[in-house]
Structures are given as C-alpha cells and as structure tokens.
Amino acid sequence: MLTVRGISRSFGDHKVLDEVSFDVRPGRMTGFLGANGSGKTTTMRIVLGVLAAHGGTVSWKGTEVGPQNRPDFGYMPEERGLYPKMKVREQITWLGRLHGVDRVTAERNTDELLEDLELTGRAGDRLEALSLGNQQRVQIAAALVHDPDVLILDEPFSGLDPIAVETVLDVLRKRAANGVPVLFSSHQLAIVERLCDDVVIISKGRIAANGSREELRTRHAGERYEIVVAQDAGWVRDVPGVTILELDGPRAVFEAEPQQVLRTALDRGEVRSFTPVVPTLDEIFKEVV
C-alpha cells in the first residue's frame, strides 16, 4: 500500500498542501480529483520526489519512499515530455534500462507495450513525428516499461480520443489486476466515475473526501430517496419532516427520515419502488469542494 501521511507544502506564503493524507491500495485504481490549482500535481510531484515536502511522509509497503525504492515507481508527469528527436522504441527501452531493467527485458517490455498501445508501426519513428495523441500513448509506455510496483499518473487521459482512452484504460486495468496500486488524477469526472475503485478528492490543498467509490456515494447519499407509487404521490409533501425535491405524478424525490414515508405509502396503496438516491461523483465533488 502507498501511504501518504500529513503532507504539507508551501510556495512562499501560499500554502498549497495542508496535511494531506490518503492511501492507494494495491490492485485498485484510485482516482485523484480536484479543481485546477487544488494541489493534485503538487502531491504527485512530492510522491515522486520531484518536489520536497515541508512535512509529512510518503511510504510504500511501510518503507519511506526515497531514491532507493522510487525507481520502482512509474510516473507520468502533468507536463508531458520525452526526447523529441529520439526514436520511440529506443527511447522507451532506454528509460526502462535507466530504471534498472536489463536490456533484453526492457526491449521485450517495450515491444509488448507498443503492441498493447497500438504503436508497433511507429516504433522506429522519432517521437516528434507522432501526433499528440500518439505521443501521449508513448508517454504511458514510458511510465510502464519497467513493470513498476506503483503507478502515479497525472491526467493520463487528457488529450486522448475516446478510443485511445479505452486502449490506455485496458493497459492500466491489466496492471491494477496484477496488484499494482494506480493513482491517477483527472478533472474529467465522468471518466473517473467509470474507472476508479477508490476516490480521493482534494480541495484547496486539503483532502475533502476519501474512500471507495461506492462508500463515498452511500456516505454522500444523505437522506435523499426516490419513491414511485401507483397513484399520485402528492401526499408525500404532507408527511411531517419531508422536504420535496422533485414531484412528478407518481414519482417523488425527497429528503426525510425514510421509514415514516415508506410506512405511509404502504398504508395508502401500492409502492412500485423505493430507493436511496445515489449521487454522481459530479454531485459529490460539487458538494465537498
């Protein structure tokens, strides 16, 4: 497990991170959400040692993260960049070797990744000759070539078309399935909603919400329910303590202690459905941020 505990960081007088703590669990895709400037990139850079923290610790499997275990991490920085004039295959292999993988393994991993990312045809091209979307895929390969133990990806899906998102997603899921913790930041909530197992929401340098996706939804579901009855549901507004949010013929969305409403409904006739309303990440995000 990757454990982030009490990380703080300031730039001048501006406190960018304030006691940030969260976990990235093995085999889980953890979505890291936050508005622009909320501290996502700063947190990731601190985890990778590219930036120093002003307090707090980052540890992997109980050992503090440092130069000795950091080469086992795979990192995709927010600002993309590889050597523009270096050939794709050569570049990925070289990065693999820099991480300590022997040449043969690095070459084999590179070829597999290029295959998975549908880049085999471009292996011999210079990076700068590729489209931005393809360069982005190469960047993913660069983060994965050394079979990292932990993956930290800053906005891995931005700039990808929907098909490329699927391709990259398959590659990442495969890693997660092998037990690798994957932390990825995104501001595209719909994507995160679909992909992640766990969610960490950061707002103005503080962790605003944190947990598994389902847990978060339930936790933030609050006292909101939807009821569908056979006849008109207008009576719901007369139940004491109820706040009606939507009312549309037989359907009503309300906030209240649910049992009272359900009992009344059953007394009055047929109840077709009664469900807690689970908020989308979008709604949770807006609520906590």
Next chain:
Amino acid sequence: MARASFSQATWLVAEREMKTLVTTKGFWIGFAFTIIGLFALTVLPTVFGGDDPKVAVVGSAAQAVQGKALDVQEVGSVQEAADLVRADDVEAAIVPDGAGIKVLALNSPPNDVVRELVESPPVELLAASAVTSGQRSVTVIVFGLVFLMFGMGGAAIAQSTVTEKQTRIVEILVSTVPVRALLAGKILGHTILTLGQVVVLALTAPIALRVADLGTLLGVVAPALGWFIPFLMFGFVLISSMWAVAGALVSRQEDLGSTMGLVMLAVMGPYFGVQFFYENPAVLKVMSFVPFTAGVAMPVRLFAEQAQAWEALLSLGILAATVVVILLVASRLYTGSLLQTGGRVKLAKAWAPAE
C-alpha cells in the same frame, strides 16, 4: 526489482548523449571541417609557396641563374622575355645589362627572385631553436583553435540539458536516477566524444605534416601534442560542467543565450589570450598556470621549449584541482536549478539549499 547503480545510470546517460550527438549531421560536419582546416593550415603553405619562382632568361644572363632555386625558361630576346612577364607566365625576366644583369618585373620588385640572385653572407645563430617563429605561430593557432572548437562543442551539453527541462522529461529522469548521475553522464559522454575526436586529430596530424613535408617539425610537435591532450581533456571537463549549469539555469532554448556568456568567455579567453601574448614569455608563463588558459598556454610554452616538465605537471595538478572544485559547485547549482522552471534561475537561488 533491479536498480541501476550510480555508475550504470551515469553510463546510460553518457551513452544516450553520445548516440544523440553522433547521429546529428552538425557533429560530423564540424568534425570534418576541423580535419580539413588543420590539413589546410599545414599543407597549403607548402603547396603555394613550395615551387621555385619562374623566370625567363636571355642570353648571357643564363650564367647568373645557374645553380639557383629558380624555374628557368630561356628565351631569344629581351622583347620575348618582357612579353612573358606581361602575360604573367613568369614572375620576372633576367636579361643582360651591360656587363651585368637586370631583372624585369611587372609592378613590384620580385623579392624571392632577387634573393636568389644575391650572394648572401653566412649566418650563425647563437641561440638556435628547433622551432622557427613561423612554426610557433602555426602551433599557437592550431592549439588555440582546437581548444576553442572543443570548448564550444561543449555547448551541446547546455542544449541537451535545456531540452530535458523544456520537454519536462527531466521530471521522469530526476524521479528515476540521482541528479548527479545525470550531470556526470552528460560530462562523461561528451568528454569521451571529444577525446575520440582529439585522438583522430592526433593520428591525422602526423599525416598532414608528412604530406606537407614537415617531418622534422613532427619530432618537435609530438611531445607538445602529448601534453596538449591531458590539458585539453581536463580543460574540457572544466568547461563542460559550466555548460551544464548554463543549461540548467534556463527553461527554454531561446533563453540559453543569457547564461552562455560567461562560459563563452571561459572558452574564448584562453584562445585570444594566447594569440595576443604568446610572444610575451612573462604573460604566457602566468597564463600557463591559470586553469582556464593553461590548456593552451602550457602546451605552447612546452612547444617553444620555454617550460620544464615539472611546470607542466604542476599546472596540470592545479587544473585537476580546479576541475574537482568546479564539478562540486556545478553539481550543486545543477541540482538546485534543474527542476526550477519559468524564466531564468538566479545563481543564488540555484545555490540555496532545497526548500
């Protein structure tokens, strides 16, 4: 998982630097020009100045040119000889003039021809040197140019550093290997390449000298050349660490000019210093111990037989010590500025301990 050791990481960086550089056309063009230039510098004077002057000779004047280093063409009349001069087929005509001879030339006195015709008194040199002043100035130019060329070649280190900052691959590199390995790899890679070029030059120089029929000079140049190589290599490491810092201080290629000035000065200084002062033994002596100018000044003094071997060793020692100090300073500045982006990093900020 396996990890790249410091030396493996350094070597991987060095390998990439070398590979990148040797696959650029500019590298080979520059190198080819240097070799051609050096050949030209040594061979051309012989080619152009080597032939005996052509003269036309009329009648009895032929006796005067016997045994002289002149390319003689006998003609029937003074008129014919004058025509040849006017047509520029010969440099001068030697014609009878009363009891003696007279030289006809087009628009300036043909000194080389006249020198052959005059009986010169014997000369005895009291302090004979194996090196003429002409050979010395050629050597100064050659050593200076080679130093200048390789020193400027180090700018590739600055460029490669800026590329890494500009493309932000530096974040991946820094999170993977120690910054010092990056710096060491860059300097190592470029030093090996430079050494390779110097070896090629050192091997071709004797060929050039033989072609130029300056075989005797070879015996004199060889020891100085032997000294020049270690001086050049240490000097190169000194300058390349400065180039690396110049690159790390800026974030974009366009801004590189603002930090390269000082390094250029350190490269050009020795070149111009030695060009201007090589005939002033006192100044040259001082320069031969100052780390930045020693690379050119000391080999020139050795060539001119003005310096003893112990002086060269002492100077090399000073240079090596300076290299160590500069490397340590550069390593701190490089580390402090590599991850700073946006505009130029002030030296003081680069030096400050990491926040």
